Amino acid sequence: MDLTCESLGDIVGLMRKQVSAEADRDTAGTLAVAFSLWQCWTLVLACAAAASGQTGTWAALTSMRPVSALVVGGDGVVHGATPGGVLSYDPGSLTYSRFTRVDGLAGNRVLSVSLDPSGDLWFGTDGAGLSRFRPSASRFDPPVRAFDGLRINVLVPLKDRLFIGTDVGISVFLPASGRVKETYRQLGGFPRDTEVRALALHNGRLWAATTEGVARAELGLANLQDPDSWVSSGVMGNASSLLVLEDTLYCGGGRAVWRHDDAQGRWRTDGRVGRVDGLGTFGRTPALAAVVSGGLMVRAGAGSWDERVPSVGLRVASRGQEELWLGTDLGLAAIGASAPPTIRDTPFNHFFDIELGSSGELWVASMPSDKEGKPEGMYRFDGEGWDVHGRSQGLPSNFAVAVARDLEERIWVGTWERGIGVLGHDGVWRRLDQTTPC
Numbered sequence: 001m002d003l004t005c006e007s008l009g010d011i012v013g014l015m016r017k018q019v020s021a022e023a024d025r026d027t028a029g030t031l032a033v034a035f036s037l038w039q040c041w042t043l044v045l046a047c048a049a050a051a052s053g054q055t056g057t058w059a060a061l062t063s064m065r066p067v068s069a070l071v072v073g074g075d076g077v078v079h080g081a082t083p084g085g086v087l088s089y090d091p092g093s094l095t096y097s098r099f100t101r102v103d104g105l106a107g108n109r110v111l112s113v114s115l116d117p118s119g120d121l122w123f124g125t126d127g128a129g130l131s132r133f134r135p136s137a138s139r140f141d142p143p144v145r146a147f148d149g150l151r152i153n154v155l156v157p158l159k160d161r162l163f164i165g166t167d168v169g170i171s172v173f174l175p176a177s178g179r180v181k182e183t184y185r186q187l188g189g190f191p192r193d194t195e196v197r198a199l200a201l202h203n204g205r206l207w208a209a210t211t212e213g214v215a216r217a218e219l220g221l222a223n224l225q226d227p228d229s230w231v232s233s234g235v236m237g238n239a240s241s242l243l244v245l246e247d248t249l250y251c252g253g254g255r256a257v258w259r260h261d262d263a264q265g266r267w268r269t270d271g272r273v274g275r276v277d278g279l280g281t282f283g284r285t286p287a288l289a290a291v292v293s294g295g296l297m298v299r300a301g302a303g304s305w306d307e308r309v310p311s312v313g314l315r316v317a318s319r320g321q322e323e324l325w326l327g328t329d330l331g332l333a334a335i336g337a338s339a340p341p342t343i344r345d346t347p348f349n350h351f352f353d354i355e356l357g358s359s360g361e362l363w364v365a366s367m368p369s370d371k372e373g374k375p376e377g378m379y380r381f382d383g384e385g386w387d388v389h390g391r392s393q394g395l396p397s398n399f400a401v402a403v404a405r406d407l408e409e410r411i412w413v414g415t416w417e418r419g420i421g422v423l424g425h426d427g428v429w430r431r432l433d434q435t436t437p438c
Contacts, residue, residue, distance in 0.1 A: 060085070060108070061381065062083075062084030062085055062100055062108055062349055063082075063345040063346040063347065063348060063349050063386075064080070064082040064083075064084045064086075064087040064331070064343060065082060065083075065084075065329060065330050065331050065345045066082065066313070066315050066328060066330070066331075067081065067082055067087060067315060067327030067331060067332055068080075068081055068082065068111065068315050068316060068327055069081035069110075069111065069112050069113050069316055070318055070325060070327050070332075071113045071114060071115050072320070072321050073115055073119070073121070073135070074115075075135075076090070076091055076092065077089065077090050077091075078091070078325050079113050079121060080327055080331075080332060081111055081112055081113045081123065082110060083109050083110075083349055084100065084108050084109075084345070084349055085098060085099050085100035085105055085108045086098070086099040086105060086110055086113070086123060086133075087331070087343070089332055091337055091338065091340070094338070094341060096341070096343065099133070099140075103140065104131070104139065104140030104141075104142075105125075106125050106128045106129040106130060106131040107125035107126065107129065107143075108125075109125055109127070109128065110123050110124070110125055111124050111126050111152055112152055112153055114154075114155035114156065114157060114162075116157040116162070116175075117157060120133065120134050121135065122155045122157070122162065124147070124152025124154070125152060126151050127148065127149050127150065127151065128143070129143045129145045129146070129147050130143065130144035130146075130147050130164070131143055132144075144178065146179070146180050147164070147166065147171070150166040150167060152164055153167070153195070154196065154197065154198050154199050156199040156200070156201065158201060160175070160176060161173065161181070162174075162175060163206065165197065167193075167196075168183075168185055168193040168195070169183055169184050169187065169193060169194070170187075170196055170199070171183040182224070182225055184217075184224050184225055185225075186227040186230075187210065187215035187217075187227070188215045188232030189227075189232045190210060190213070190215060190232050190234075194210045194212050196208050196209070196210050197209050197210060197211065197239065197240055198239065198242045200244055200249060201244075202244050202249045202260075203249075203262060204218060204219055204220065205217060205218055205219060206219055207249065209240060209241060209251060209252075210239060211238050212238075213234035213235065213236055214232070214236060214239050215230045215231065215232040215233075216230065216231050216232075217229050217231070235267055236253030236254065236256070236258045236267060237253050237254030237255065238253070238254045239252065239253050239254070240252045240276055240277055240278060241278045242279070243280070243281070245286060246286070248260070248262075249262075250270065250279055250288060251267070252276030252277065252278060252279050252290060252291075253276060254275055254276075255272060255275060256269050256272045256273060257269075257271045257273055257288075257290055257299075257305070258270060269303070270299075270303055271290075271297070271303055271304070271305040273290060273297050273305050274292045275292065275293050276291065276292055277291040277292065277293070277315060278291040278315065278316040278317055279319075280316070280317025280318050281320060282317075282318070282322065282323060282324035282335065282336060283322060283336075289308070290305070291314045291315065291316060291326075293311055294312060294313050294314050295307060295309050295310050295314060296317070296326070296335075309335075313330065314326050314327070314328050314333075315327040323335065323336035323337040330342070330343075331343040344387070345385070346364070346379045346386045347366075347376050348376075350367055351364045351366050351379075352365045352366060352367055352400075352401050352402070353365040353401065353402045353403050355403040355411065356405070357409075358405065360383070361381060361382050361383070362381040363378060363379070363380055363381075363403050363411055364378065364379040364380075364381070364403070365400040365401055365402055365403045365413065366400065367401060374398070375398040375399050376388050376390050376398050377389050377390030377391065377400050378390070378395060378413055389423075389429070393429065394428060395415070396415055396418040396421045396433075397415035397417070399415050399416035399417070399418070400415055400421075401415065401416060402414035409425070410422055410423060410424055410425070411423040418431070418433070419431050419433030419436075420432045
C-alpha cells in the first residue's frame with residue numbers, strides 16, 4: 001500500500017487511541033501498560049515479565065540519566081541518584097544494578113544518597129519520602145513518609161541521627177524510632193524555609209549551604225530551632241556544596257570556590273572559577289576537584305585551579321577515593337578507573353504514547369517538560385537498551401506525541417506541526433502532511 005491520503009485516513013483512527021491512566025506526582029514509579037496521550041507526566045514504563053515465565057512480576061523501565069548525586073560504598077560499588085531511581089555500578093564485575101519503586105524505593109525521582117556508619121544506604125526523593133536500603137539483607141525498609149512533598153537534597157549521618165536538608169530547612173531524623181525529632185526552618189538571617197542544598201560537619205558545627213548562602217550553628221547548643229542559634233553569610237550567593245579537606249571547609253558558590261578561615265571566622269575566595277555545581281576529592285594525596293558549569297577543575301594550590309575536563313555535562317564528583325567518579329548527563333564516568341559501560345537509556349522519563357513493534361520492540365513517543373530539555377523524538381526499546389529516532393534519523397520532527405503500528409507492520413508517528421512520520425520496511429522515515437498527494 002502506497003503512502004497516500006487514503007491510507008492516511010485509514011490510519012488516523014489508530015493514531016487517536018487514548019487509554020486513560022492515573023498519574024500521581026511521582027509517575028516514574030507508576031506501573032501501567034497503557035497511557036493517555038496527554039496525561040502521562042513523568043512516565044514509567046512497566047511491563048509484566050510473562051515472557052520469562054514470571055507471571056505477575058513487574059519490571060520498571062525508567063531512564064537513569066542524568067546522575068545528580070552519588071556515593072561509593074565500602075565494597076567499591078558506586079550508587080547514583082537519578083530521575084528514574086538508583087543506578088548502582090560494580091567496577092569489579094563491570095555490571096549495573098537498578099532500583100525503582102518496584103523494588104521498594106520510596107520514589108523514582110531520587111535527589112540524594114548517603115552511606116551511614118553501619119553500611120546502610122539512604123536515598124532522598126523529590127516529594128516521595130525517604131528510603132533506607134540494607135545491603136546485608138538486600139532489601140529496602142518501608143519508605144519514611146514524614147518527608148512526603150519535600151525535596152530531600154542532602155543526607156548527612158551523625159551517630160544515632162540523620163541530618164536531612166530539604167527545600168524548607170533542616171530536619172533531624174532518628175532512624176531507631178523512625179521519627180523526626182525537630183526541624184530548623186529559619187537559619188539566622190536567611191528567609192524562613194530557605195532551601196538547603198548541602199550539609200557538612202566541621203569543628204563541632206553543622207554547616208548548611210543554601211540558595212541564600214551558608215549558615216552554621218554549634219551542635220552543642222540546646223535549641224537550634226531558634227534563628228539566633230545560627231550565623232549566616234550570603235557572600236558566596238547560591239551555594240551548591242560543602243566539603244571538608246585536611247581540616248579546611250570549602251564551599252561551592254555561585255561564582256567561585258570559597259574557603260572558611262576558622263581562625264578569622266570568615267569566608268575567603270579560593271578561586272573565581274565560575275558557577276560551582278559540586279565539590280569532590282580524589283588521589284592518594286587527596287586533591288580538591290570542582291564541577292564547574294559541566295566541566296571539571298582541580299585545585300593546584302591556594303587560589304589556583306586547572307581545568308581537567310571541559311564542559312561535557314558533568315553533574316557531581318565523588319569523595320574519598322583514589323579514583324574520581326563523576327555523575328554526568330549520560331550516566332557515570334571515571335578518572336583513574338576503567339570507564340563504566342555506557343547505559344542506553346532515554347534522555348527523559350516523560351512518555352506520551354507507546355506501541356509494540358512487529359519484532360517485539362517497544363516504541364515510545366516522548367515530550368519532556370520545558371525544565372528538563374528539548375524533545376529528541378521517538379524512543380525504541382529492544383529489550384536491552386533504548387535508541388533515539390529524531391530528525392537526524394529522518395523523523396519529520398523531534399516533537400513526537402503519538403505512535404501506532406498499522407496492519408502492514410509500519411510505525412506511524414504523529415508530530416506537532418510537521419505532519420506524520422512513517423517508518424517503512426526499508427528502515428527509512430517518510431513524511432505525510434497536508435501537501436502529500438492523494
